[in-house]
Amino acid sequence: MAAEYLKFVDVTKCDGCRACMVACKNWNDLPPEYEEFQGSIQSHEQLTAHTWNVLTFNEQETTNGGFEWLFRHQSCLHCVQAGCEKACPEDAISHTKFGSVVVDADKCVGCGYCVQGCQFNVISLATYKDKRGKEYRKAQKCTLCTDRLEQGLQPACVTACHTDCLIYDEREAVLSEANSRLLQVKDRFPNANIYNPQGIKGTTTVYLLADKPSVYGLPENPKVALSQVVWKDYAQPIGKAMLGVTTMAVIGAVISNSIAKVKNGDKGVDHHE
Amino acid sequence: MSTDNQHYEELQKRIEQTSHNWASRIEGTDIVIAKGSGGTFPLIPQLQLDINTERYHTFIHELLTLLELEQPSLAKEYSLLRQSLHESLLKEWFEASVATNFFYFEEYAKNLSIAKWLPFFIAEHATRPFLQKLVLDHKEELDLADHQHGCVACGEPARLAIISKKGKKELICPRCNYSWQEKKISCAHCGTEDHTKIEILKLEGQENEQIHICDSCKGYTKVIDVRKMIKKESPQLLDHKSIHLDYIAQERGYGIPTKAVTH
Numbered sequence: 001m002a003a004e005y006l007k008f009v010d011v012t013k014c015d016g017c018r019a020c021m022v023a024c025k026n027w028n029d030l031p032p033e034y035e036e037f038q039g040s041i042q043s044h045e046q047l048t049a050h051t052w053n054v055l056t057f058n059e060q061e062t063t064n065g066g067f068e069w070l071f072r073h074q075s076c077l078h079c080v081q082a083g084c085e086k087a088c089p090e091d092a093i094s095h096t097k098f099g100s101v102v103v104d105a106d107k108c109v110g111c112g113y114c115v116q117g118c119q120f121n122v123i124s125l126a127t128y129k130d131k132r133g134k135e136y137r138k139a140q141k142c143t144l145c146t147d148r149l150e151q152g153l154q155p156a157c158v159t160a161c162h163t164d165c166l167i168y169d170e171r172e173a174v175l176s177e178a179n180s181r182l183l184q185v186k187d188r189f190p191n192a193n194i195y196n197p198q199g200i201k202g203t204t205t206v207y208l209l210a211d212k213p214s215v216y217g218l219p220e221n222p223k224v225a226l227s228q229v230v231w232k233d234y235a236q237p238i239g240k241a242m243l244g245v246t247t248m249a250v251i252g253a254v255i256s257n258s259i260a261k262v263k264n265g266d267k268g269v270d271h272h273e
Numbered sequence: 274m275s276t277d278n279q280h281y282e283e284l285q286k287r288i289e290q291t292s293h294n295w296a297s298r299i300e301g302t303d304i305v306i307a308k309g310s311g312g313t314f315p316l317i318p319q320l321q322l323d324i325n326t327e328r329y330h331t332f333i334h335e336l337l338t339l340l341e342l343e344q345p346s347l348a349k350e351y352s353l354l355r356q357s358l359h360e361s362l363l364k365e366w367f368e369a370s371v372a373t374n375f376f377y378f379e380e381y382a383k384n385l386s387i388a389k390w391l392p393f394f395i396a397e398h399a400t401r402p403f404l405q406k407l408v409l410d411h412k413e414e415l416d417l418a419d420h421q422h423g424c425v426a427c428g429e430p431a432r433l434a435i436i437s438k439k440g441k442k443e444l445i446c447p448r449c450n451y452s453w454q455e456k457k458i459s460c461a462h463c464g465t466e467d468h469t470k471i472e473i474l475k476l477e478g479q480e481n482e483q484i485h486i487c488d489s490c491k492g493y494t495k496v497i498d499v500r501k502m503i504k505k506e507s508p509q510l511l512d513h514k515s516i517h518l519d520y521i522a523q524e525r526g527y528g529i530p531t532k533a534v535t536h
Contacts, residue, residue: 005503152503153481159501168503 003099
């Protein structure tokens, strides 16, 4: 189901301040992660289980031989048809009424299928230790600040953005703004495009990119693997239904056998006499 | 967080939608200013107004119809009120409502043997669209006034402020929608800018809500950061939804200063 509200990321307005990253860490109480220098001013190489949004810095040569940064606020896109959700064998990943894709930590068994299922390399496994020192893993990723949305507040990254690069608004308003911004930036960025891939029935985070998706490390036309769709949408429900039918059949058989046994038992007594 | 129950909040939303609809129906000829304020503020209570009482009557009837549907248990009281309202009384009602004359409405309720809050509640809501129209018509004049103690348009004491998109503290009147800017560290009641006298109370887990309290005049203002909110609520709904902030401030001994302190 398409979300009523969308998050819009207009990368052409981003100035790379990273306030969104700080706000995310702050609100979600995520620990800092120290990384080696990667040869770029990008702070983290990629999203991790404890860093749910990263500002990517792509160095780009302009047509006149100049240089410019292409920034992108990278976080979960909250796909309408989410690969992670389809891959999860425990039904631990689901959509909320806000269109956000969230992980139920109680159901997650840390199998890591969701990590394989996500085409955007967003979801990862965090390792924790319980009181006895036993290690266990849980899938972690951006929640679109669902806890804030429930309180009527915008996602933390959106409230921190000072250039209005990040907007959270009604679907129609966002899509209209995206189209009008696309027209405005076409002169400067001829390859500019709106990234809302229909192969996965759209996303709850819509991007206005200054260049082709692949330049930003995004798949051009992502699709959820057919095997995952068949597994999740057909095989699993049928399997569960079959399990129910089988269980009912076994229970029915036990009951009917018991009744028959009682009747036969009576006859047996008569027979021996 | 809100202390309102869900049903009451829904009712307020419906009243607010109805009121919004009324505001759009008021025409320029519906309010005639018979006599000006003579440059004194608050402006609207000083004006001598001739309003289209037929429209005012329609608003009252529409509100009563809405309430009859929402609260059938009070249908008898609504019916009594509806029957009592004659054309000749409407002007009186409007004037008493503009002047927030509680005594008049309490007496009215007493005579009809109905709940004492009811006539004022009805009159007040039907009056607000007229006040809002007057504010729009006199915006420039009001902006030039010295904002003292409360709303310079209708006289309502200041109690609610928002942090607007530009990050400014904007006091807003939930009655007539008039808004004016104040310094962030300043008291809306006595005007002190002494930072040692002003405290900002923040609620745990409610990052967009604050209470600005003043130890100089013992006044308080609820401040809502609407930049962080998904839906932009009307001042009336913001006021209702933040009623828990009033409780917190009043339990700590702060209130709306009765002494008219100016700044």
